[in-house]
Amino acid sequence: MLQGAMSALITPFKNTSIDEEAYEYLIQRQIRYGMDACVPVGTTGESATLTHKEHMQCIEIAVNVCKGSGVKVLAGAGSNATSEAIELAQFAQKSGADGILCVSPYYNKPSQAGLYEHYKAVAHSVEIPLMLYNVPARTGVSIEVETAIKLFKEVKNIFAIKEASGSMERIIELNQNAEKMEVFSGEDAINYPILANGGKGVISVSGNLLPDKISALTKYALNGDLSASKRINNELYDINRVLFCESNPIPIKAAMYLAGLIKNLEYRLPLVMPSKENMQRIEKTLQNYEVLK
Numbered sequence: 001m002l003q004g005a006m007s008a009l010i011t012p013f014k015n016t017s018i019d020e021e022a023y024e025y026l027i028q029r030q031i032r033y034g035m036d037a038c039v040p041v042g043t044t045g046e047s048a049t050l051t052h053k054e055h056m057q058c059i060e061i062a063v064n065v066c067k068g069s070g071v072k073v074l075a076g077a078g079s080n081a082t083s084e085a086i087e088l089a090q091f092a093q094k095s096g097a098d099g100i101l102c103v104s105p106y107y108n109k110p111s112q113a114g115l116y117e118h119y120k121a122v123a124h125s126v127e128i129p130l131m132l133y134n135v136p137a138r139t140g141v142s143i144e145v146e147t148a149i150k151l152f153k154e155v156k157n158i159f160a161i162k163e164a165s166g167s168m169e170r171i172i173e174l175n176q177n178a179e180k181m182e183v184f185s186g187e188d189a190i191n192y193p194i195l196a197n198g199g200k201g202v203i204s205v206s207g208n209l210l211p212d213k214i215s216a217l218t219k220y221a222l223n224g225d226l227s228a229s230k231r232i233n234n235e236l237y238d239i240n241r242v243l244f245c246e247s248n249p250i251p252i253k254a255a256m257y258l259a260g261l262i263k264n265l266e267y268r269l270p271l272v273m274p275s276k277e278n279m280q281r282i283e284k285t286l287q288n289y290e291v292l293k
Contacts, residue, residue, distance in 0.1 A: 002037060002072055002074060002098060002099050002129060002131070002159070002160070002182075002201075003036065003182065003200045003201045003222070004035075004036030004037065004200075004201045004215075004218055004219070004222065005034070005035050005036050005037075005201060005202055005204070005207065005211075005214050005215040005217075005218035005219065006035060006036060006037040006038065006039050006074060006184075006201060006202065006203045006204065006207070007030055007035055007038060007039060007203070007204050007205075007207030007208050007211060007214070008039045008042045008043065008044035008045065008203050008204065008205055008207075008208075009023075009026065009027065009030075009038055009039060009040050009041075009042075009044065009045050009058075009062070009208065010026070010044055010045060010046075010208050010249050010252060010253050010256065010262075011023065011040075011041070011045040011046050011050065011054075011058060012026065012253075012262045012264065012266075013264060013266035013267070013268070014263075014264050014266070015264075016266065018054055018057060018058065019262075019264065020057075020061060022262055022263065022264075023058070023061055024061060024065050026208070026261065026262075027061070027062055027065040027066065028065060029211065029261075029293075030071065030207070030211050031065075031066065031069045031071045032211075033211040033212040033215060033292060034211065034212060034215035034216070034219075035071060035207060035211050035214070035215050036071065036072065036201070036215075036218075037071060037072040037073065037074050037098070038062050038066060038071060038072075038073055038074070039073075039074045039075075039076065039101055039203055040058045040059055040061070040062040040073065040075055040076060041055050041058045041059060041075065041076035041077075042076040042101055042103070042133070042203070043103070043135065043138060043248060043249070044205050044208070044248055044249045044252065045058065045076060045249075046249060046267070046268055046271070047076050047078075049268035049269070049271070050268075052084075052087070052088070055076075055088060056088075056091050056095075059073070059075045059076075059091065059092050059095050059097060060095050062075070062097075063075075063095050063096045063097055067096070072098040072099070073096075073097045073098050073099075074097070074098065074099045074100065074101050074131065074203075075088075075092035075095075075097040075099070075100050075101065076088075076100070076101050076103070077089040077091075077092050077100040077101065077102055077122070078101070078102045078103030078104070078105075078133060079105065080105040080106045080107050080108050081105075082105070082117075082118050082121050082122065085102060085105075085118070085122045086121065086122055086125040088100075089102070089122050089125055089126045089130070090125055090126055092126075092128070093126045093127065093128050097128065098128065098129070099128050099129040099130065099131060099159075100122075100126065100128060100129075100130050100131070101131045101133050101162060101203070102119065102122055102130055102131065102132060102133055103133040103135060103138075103139065104118075104132070104133065104134060104135070104136075104139045104141055104142075104143050105118055105139065105141070106138060106139040106140060106141075107139075107140065109140050109141045110141060112143075112144055112146075112147045115141070115143055115147055116147055116150060116151060119132065119151050119155065119158065120151065120154075120155055123151075123155045123157050123158050124155070126157070127157065128157065129157050129158075129159045129160075130155075130157055130158050130159070131158075131159065131160040131161065131162055131182075131184065132148055132151065132158065132160070132161040132162065133161070133162045133164070133186070134148070134161060134162065134163055134164060134165055134186075135162075135164040135165070135186060136165055137164075137165075138164075142165060143161070145170060145173050145174055145177065148161050148174065148178070148181070149174070149177050149178045149181070152178050152180075152181040153178070159181070159182055160181060160182035160183065160184055160200065161174065161181065161182075161183055161184065162184045162185075162186040162203050163183055163184065163185065163186055163187070163194070164186030164187055166187050166190070168190065168193060168194070168197070171183055171193075171194055171197050171198075171199065172197060175197060175198040182199075182200040182201070183198065183199045183200060184199060184200060184201045184202060184203050185199055185201070185202040185203070185204075186202075186203055188202075188204050188205055188206045188214075188236070188240040188243070189237070189240045189241065191204065191214070191217060191218070191233055192217065192221065192226075192229050192230050192232075192233035195217075195218065195221035195222065195229060196221060196226055196229070196230075199221075200222070201218060201222075202214065202217075202218055205243055205244075205248055205249070205252050206236060206239060206240055206243060206252075208252055208256060208261075209239070209243075209252065209255050209256055209259065209261070209289075209291060210236070210239070210289060210291065212292055213232055213235070213236060214236075216228075216232055217229050217232040217233055217236070220232070238285050238288060239255075239285055239286070239288075239289055242255075242281055242282055242285040243255060243282075245274070245278045245281060245282070246274050246275070246278055247271065249271075250267065250271055250272075250273075250274050251274060251278065251282055253265060253267065254273070254274050254278075254279060254282050255282050255286060258282060258283050258286055259286060259291040260291075260293070261291070261293070
């Protein structure tokens with residue numbers, strides 16, 4: 001089952017190209033420290049500025065590294081064009097991904113009817129599970145609760161939703177109206193509250209840096225030890241906050257560079273280096289955490 005602790009993987013670059021060696025190491029590190037699944041080429045993976053060839057390259061690497069480890073791959077397969085999302089979803093399935101994470105179409109701001117038809121078409125194009133991805137601050141449109149529930153009830157391989165709206169009210173409403181629909185946290189600051197209110201897992205940015213902590217937080221909650229989960233969530237408050245001092249994934253890549261997890265700090269334009277002030281904030285906050293290699 002696609003549940004538990006997952007990291008929205010960064011995409012490391014070297015001389016403007018994907019650094020395959022670094023990417024493999026980062027995924028192996030996720031496996032080593034107890035994550036249940038990896039999520040390549042989502043928002044944190046800079047999918048918006050990758051070519052389709054690079055997007056597919058990242059999925060293939062993740063599947064190959066995770067093969068035989070028990071760690072699953074939930075591949076990013078979203079686009080503002082339904083035909084492109086279908087192409088990526090079908091490639092993910094062919095490559096051996098265990099499921100797909102499909103962000104709502106961005107920029108063109110479809111109606112709820114358009115969102116329904118989009119997701120229905122993508123889900124019907126594959127047999128593997130599909131997770132809806134609601135992040136209205138990025139896409140300009142929110143998947144309304146009614147639309148999400150309708151999709152879950154009418155499309156058999158739509159099994160879950162990643163909620164990055166920041167709204168606990170939405171989480172509660174989703175859990176009340178679609179009990180078997182799995183809700184995943186897409187906001188590190190509220191991982192614990194979402195899990196405590198019936199969430200089945202997290203897709204974490206901080207997990208790139210601290211997979212051991214995110215794994216433990218999630219497993220404690222799913223096993224009923226809410227006090228231990230809450231304690232870790234509180235411990236991570238400062239790092240979760242600073243990792244969103246600029247647009248994701250600018251701060252998380254900077255933190256991983258400072259921690260020695262990646263050798264090159266590169267972004268794709270229009271993303272650029274964090275400000276000097278924010279780089280200092282990230283470095284200062286990191287001093288309070290043990291980052292395992």
